[in-house]
Amino acid sequence: MSIKSHLARAGKIALIAAILTPSTAGAGWAEGTSADGADLIRNDQWHLTYLGASKAHEISQGEGVIVAVPDTGIDPHPDLIKNLLPGIDITPEGNRDGRRDSDGHGTILAGLIVAHGRGSTKGALGIAPKAKVVPIRVSLDSHQVSTDDLARGIDYAVNQGAKVISISIAAGPNIKLQQAIASALRADIVVVAGAGNRPQEVPVAFPAAYPGVIAVGGIDRLGSQAPISVTGPEIDVVAPAEEIHSTSIDGKYSRSRGTSDATAIVAGAAALVRAKYPYLPADEVAHRLTATAIDKGPPGRDDQYGYGVIDLVAALTADVPPRGFESVPATSPDAAGPTTAAADGPRAEGGGDGSATVRGWVTLGVLLAAGGVWALFARHRRRSDDPPPRISR
Known part of the structure; x- marks a missing residue:
């Protein structure tokens, strides 16, 4: 991961954060679908095919990994209920359980990370369908979030033994938030956060801008930078962020866009790696994701794509030297998505x-x-x- 430098930014420290996805949770379905869309949602999840999720699931499905999602809570949708832990509600409506979501944003993210669907073809499927998710309700809706509550949510995730924290919230620099992130990193947790959406957040928002956090940008179906995605020197990797289909409240499904979605997808990828390599430190998990990413844009890291598009299979199989040792960059993909050659990731001479x-x-x-x-x-x-x-x- 790149060493991030952070200059002082003008203005007062932000006390209010914002959810990153301008979601359409609970959106209606075209005529001819079933009542809840379970028979069609899997075909709509184009990001699964683009990222080679089925092949990755032959290697890892996130078993034994807990992913924390501080957000609007998570509704117990049929496609993810088996992977949903109780969590906590720290909003003014707090009832000691995070399994409630009146907005839908947190349920979208949970579906992208851990949804198990309903059989082999029906229902939504997450990137890590055998991981567990801890719902941490820090906001009542997707309009604003108390940064202090977000910090408290991160601390709760640390105490619950989370191995990955997925943060799809944009904030300004805040001392409590910074301390909470530092605590999570010291606890060997992979912290993934969205870079922010245009035009609301420019430049890269916090906590994505903090050192040690995997800052995620977004791409579209063609693998090009998503127009909504913020860019900047802090970007580490990118993932699909346009026309993303997932779970929603009341057993329904959603279509959304934003770096929130891309963040959840990368968090799922981190869960796959942590399940496959349970003794790999968090910073090496992050390094594995960036070292095997498929380069886009100018050669090497750039402000639009970071190190490139996450490659699930390469992150699970490539021979990645420890940080500080030179590795061979992955092959750039064509516009249609990751190629087989790129999926092999960086290899040593003689067969890896x-x-x-x-x-x-x-x-x-x-x-x-x-x-x-x-x-x-x-x-x-x-x-x-x-x-x-x-x-x-």
Whole structure:
């Protein structure tokens, strides 16, 4: 992940945050669908095919991973109820249970992350359909959120043992929010946050702008930057953010757009990686997602796409050297989406059997040895040529 620098921003610290998705939760369905749309929703979820979710699910489905979603709560939709934990409601209406959502935004996100559907073809399907989700109700609706409540929600997620936190809320810099994010990172949690939507948030919003957070932008069906997605030097990866279909309240389905959706998709990807590699630290999980992303735009990281489009299969299978060691970038995809070659991710010569990592350690040893020789030479030279130390006056 890139090292993010954050300059002081004009204006007062924001105390109110905003939900990122201009959603159409509970939108009506075309004539001919069933009462709740369960028989057609899977075909509408184009992002699953684009990202190769079916192949990724042969490797990992997020088993044993808890994903926390601080948002508007989560409705117990039939497509995700088996993966829904009780959570908490910390709004003024708090009833000690986060399984309620009068807005629909949180239920959209939960569906994108953990929906298990109804059989092999019906109902909505999430990126990590065997992970669990903790609903943390920090807002009554999608218009505004107390930043302090968001910070409290993040702290709750830490205490509940979450392995991933998905934050689709945009805020300004806030000391309590910053402290909560720092606490989550210290607890070895992968924190994923939306970059923000145009024209509301420019530049990249917090908490996505904080160091250590995976900042997510959005793309459309063609793999191009979504017009709604904010850009900036903090962007790490991008994911589908246009015409996204998911669960909604009252057993219905929704179609929405925004970096909220892209964030939930990346959070699901993080859950897949954490299930496949349970002992991998959070920063290495983030590194695996960025190192295997499919490059878009100018070569290398850029402000529109970050390191590129997440590649679920490559994130689960590629030979990714630890952070600090050079890796081979993934092949750029065509406009239609990830290619098979790109899905293989960065490989070492000879078939990706770990030799890249071995070469990295050998290189490090050579550099350390060379450094030791130079240190002895420099020490000898200082003794013979340099003037003796003096006491400053």
